[in-house]
Amino acid sequence: MPLGGVFVIDVLGIPAESKVVQKWTLENLATSTEIQYLGYPIPAVGQTAPSAQQLLNLLPFEIDIILPSFIIHWNPNPEIGWWDTITETWQTEGVSDIAYNHETFKVLFQTTKAKPHAVIQSRVREYPYKSWNCRPTSEKTALFTLKTVMSEVVFKVGDGWCQLVQPSFPVVADLLTQQFPPKVLLQQLSRRGLQIMPEDDDAQYCGVKVKVSDVQRLIQTTSSCNYLLMQDRTPLPC
Structure with a gap:
């Protein structure tokens, strides 16, 4: 689960720079009003997806960000993950060299993913109860x-x-x-x-079985009735 919010890393397209030709400055007139998301790695010209060679030679981003001061850090360095929209899970592949400063709350890390990132922690860290x-x-x-x-x-x-x-x-x-x-x-x-x-849903990840609510309710009702019968000391009629 994410802690302290999600920070998004994106590679965006920018309009072409102006050019000076003789005494004229030529400006590129952009017709699109939408942000252009390029992804990472950026596909080659004429391609819609990065090549296998590009994926093998990825250079990581170096990210420097201030984390919220209210997060409990159980370990010296937090775990950083990115959101995989295909599996709908947090992944850590491609994230490396995490270094956290506990005095300034600054975390420095490298990642090869232009995706939403967050400090992550297992939901079932504390389970089962002892x-x-x-x-x-x-x-x-x-x-x-x-x-x-x-x-x-x-x-x-x-x-x-x-x-x-x-x-x-x-x-x-x-x-x-x-x-x-x-x-x-x-x-x-x-x-x-x-x-x-x-x-x-957490039960499957921590080795316990979910109680059947109807059975549990029946046991509680039966136990309560037995307790009332044991406590009832009203004298029986002769």
Whole structure:
């Protein structure tokens, strides 16, 4: 999944330069009002696609860009990928020499793709969950601890709100002092690189099976009824 937005790298056509002939300046009159996207590598004159030789001898672009300061970087250098419109997936082939400055938030890398690029991270990095527990801290609050395969996340929870306690990285400092509706806080964490909102489609990538909702609902209903029967101590009539 992309973090911090997408930046687009394109090779564009530009109008022909003017020419000076004797005392006259000749200007090329462009009739098109649309941007011309050339792609990369640029096909030879008269060709609609680059040749096999061109594809073998690609020279990379050197890209220098400032990343958003709120992204959590789990590794010294972020992973950069480009969007493949054919497979509709993020790819890293052709991206190399990534160097990130944690003080200036500047990333320098090389790529042979004139495509949309982004800092990318696996959606299932934190899955499957290892354990969780909820410990009351008062009559109306509790600490909820979630342990994943990579992290330990702690929330303070109350009536309709929650607040991040851990991790306490500088990039999430603003989340440590405010109370949010649960969904809003989880979305903020996901946007920054801590994705703990699993979807059914994620299960196939982390070795777990999705629970059948009807069966789960039946088990919960049955368990609840059994609990009520066990707790019912109304004296039976003689």
